[in-house]
Amino acid sequence: MERSFKREVEALRLGSGEVFRGEGILAVTKALLQAGVSYVGGYQGAPVSHLLDVMVEAEDLLGDLGVHVETCTNEASAAAMLGASINYPLRGAVTWKSIVGTNVAADALSNLASPGVLGGALIILGEDYGEGASVIQERSYAYAMKSSMWLVDPRPDLPTIVTMVEKAFELSEASHAPVMMELRIRACHMTGEFVAKNNRRPAYSSRNRIEGPPRFEYSRLAHPPVIFTQERLKVEDRLPAARAFIREQKLNQVLPGLYDEVGIIVMGGLTTSVLRALKRLELADIFGESLIPIYVLNVVYPLVPEEVRAFCANKRGVLVVEEGSPDYIEQQINVELRRADIRTKVFGKGVLPATGEYTSEVLIKGLAAFVAETRPIGLDVTAVSGMALAAVDHKAAAAKAVGELPMRPPTFCTGCPERPVFTAIKLAQREVGPTHISADIGCHAFATFAPFSLGNSILGYGMSLASAMGDGGFWHNGLITGVTSNLFNKGDGILIVMQNGYTSATGQQYMPSSKASRQGGAPGMDIEQTLRSLGVKWLRNVRSYSVGTMAKTLKEAMRTAERGLKVIIADGECQLARQRRVRAEDAARLARGARVVRTRFGVDDEICTGDHSCIRLSGCPSLTVKPNPDPLRTDPVATVIESCVGCGLCGEVAHAAVLCPSFYRADLIRNPHIGERFMHWLRRLVIGRLGGRAEAVS
C-alpha cells in the first residue's frame, strides 16, 4: 500500500470527548464506527481510497468491534455487499469513486434501491468532479433521482460531515432507502477537528450473529411482480418519509442574513466556497456570517418542498449554486415555486456557468452578477462589482506577466515498468506501421500523452480489449467484459496486460494476483493461469524492461497467421512500490555493513549529439537536457539527473533502437568487497598513468 496509516488507525480508537484531528475522509471513517456500522467494503479510487486503506489497516480494532471489512474487486461487488441490509437490521457502508464507480455498480444499486433496506445502507462517493478530477465529468445526482436513493452533500466542515454520516444511516432506516453521500476532492482532503464519541459495537455483527434461519420475504426481491409494488413504495412511502426525516431532523440549514429580500440556495459541499467568495465581496465575515441569507442543502436529493417554499417566499430573487450539469436542483426549485405560485425569480445557470468547477473566481463573478441583477436595497452594488473585478483581475495580469507556460502533461513515474512497453510499441510500429490502440484506465493511460501519444480510445476500466490494460483493470472488469467476450466471439486482437502487481494509480492496493495481501501471503490467483484456463493459446510473458524482446514479441503477435486472442503479459513491479521496498531493504543492509549496489545511467556529454531521440522514445522525467558543455556546439545534450532509479530503460532503448552509444551504466557500490576495492585502486592507477583524471572513475 502507498503509505502506512498507523497514526490514522490510532485516531479511530478515540473515545467520547477526545478531539479527532485529520482529513475529511478519515473523519468519515471514524464516523462509521461511531454509527455502529456492521460491515464496510469498497473499491479504491481517488478521493476516497484512504477510507478503505485505513479500515484495512485497522483490522484489529474492527475485529474487536465485530465489523466485517472487504476490499472488493470492483464497485459492483461492493454495491452487492449492501444486499445484507435488505433483509437484516445491519448498518453497512461501501465506498468508491464516482461517476465511474457508480456506473459499474449501477445494476446492483437498482436492485438494492427497488426492494429498499431494513438496515441503514450508506454509499460514500468520491465525487471526482472539477479541476483535479481524473474521470468523465458527470454527476451522481442522476443515479439518486432515477433509483430513489437519497443524496447527502454535507457542508465541508468535520463536525457537519460526521453528523451527516450518522444521520444518513438514520435517514436510510427511517425511509427504507439507500443513501449516497458525495464528497468532493477538497472535502476529502481538507483537515479539521471534531469531538469524538465512543465507537459503537454494531447490534449484529460477526461477533453477535442474528438468531434464526435466513429470512425469506418475497417482497424483498427485485423481481416481478413485486417490483410494481416497490415502484409505488419508492414514490408514495419512502420519499415522503425521507422528506419528513430531513425536515424534522433539520438536516438542511438556513443561515440568516441582512439582505433578506434575496437569498442563496447552495449544495452543502459548496457552502465554504460560497462563504469565501462572499467574504471577498465583503458580504460575509471570516467566521461565515453572511449578509445574504443562505439555505444550505446538506441533502441535495430529495429536496424538501416546504423548506424551499419557506426560504423563497417574500424574496425577489434566489441564486441556486449548483455545480455541474444538468441543473437538476434549479429545475426542481422552479417547478416547486410555480406549483406554489410563488413569484421569486430563480437565478442559477446563466449568472453562473453551466459546466466546470465552481472555483472561488467563478463564484465571485457569479455572486457579483446576481447582486447586480437583484440590487438588494441598501447594498452598494457598484462597490461589489468593483471588488469582484479586482479579485479576478490579478489573475489575468499575472498570466500576462508570466507569459505562456509550456504544458506539463502527467507522465509515468521515473523508472515505471509500463513506459518500456510503449517504447517497444513505438519501435514495433516503425516496422508494422500505425496500429489502433484501445487504451485503458490506469497509469498506462499516461501513454496517451507525449512523447508516446499512443491510444486511440479509452472506454472504461478493464474495457480496452484490445490492446493494453493493467492487472488492476484485468481483475476489475477486463477478465469477463474483455477476455471472455473476445474468446467467445473468436476475436483476433492483441491484449497487453501490464502486470505490475498492484492497483498502482490509486495507491498500490493489493489485488488478486499481487505477491502479498493484507493477510500476508499471496492471494494465489495468477493472470497467466487464468487466461490459459479460459483457452488462450497464444500467450507470452515478457519482462517489461526488455524493450528489444517486447518489440519482437509485439511484431510476432501482429504478423502471426494464427487467429484468436494474443496476450502479452508485460511483467515488471510498479517502480514506486519497488523503490519503497528496496529503500527500506537497502537501509537495513547498510546498517548491517553489507554491500549495497545502486545502479545509475548517464550520458557522455562528449558523445551525445543532442538529437534527443532517446527522450522521444523514453519520456522518463529523469532523462532531460542540459546546456552543451562544448562551446562549439549549441544543441543541448541529454542528461540523466539524480532521481534516476537505474531501471535500465535508457540502456535498453539505446540498444534496441540502435541509438548513439552515449549512454553508460554506473554501479555505485557501498561497502564494496575486497576484490572491488582492489579493481578500483588498479583502475585509478592505470588511468592516472595514462594521464586521465583518476576521479573520473568510481
Ligand code: SF4
Ligand atoms: S505508480 Fe507504478 S505503475 Fe504507476 S506510473 Fe508510477 S511506477 Fe508506473
Ligand code: SF4
Ligand atoms: S535508467 Fe533511464 S529510464 Fe530508467 S530511471 Fe534512469 S533515466 Fe529513467
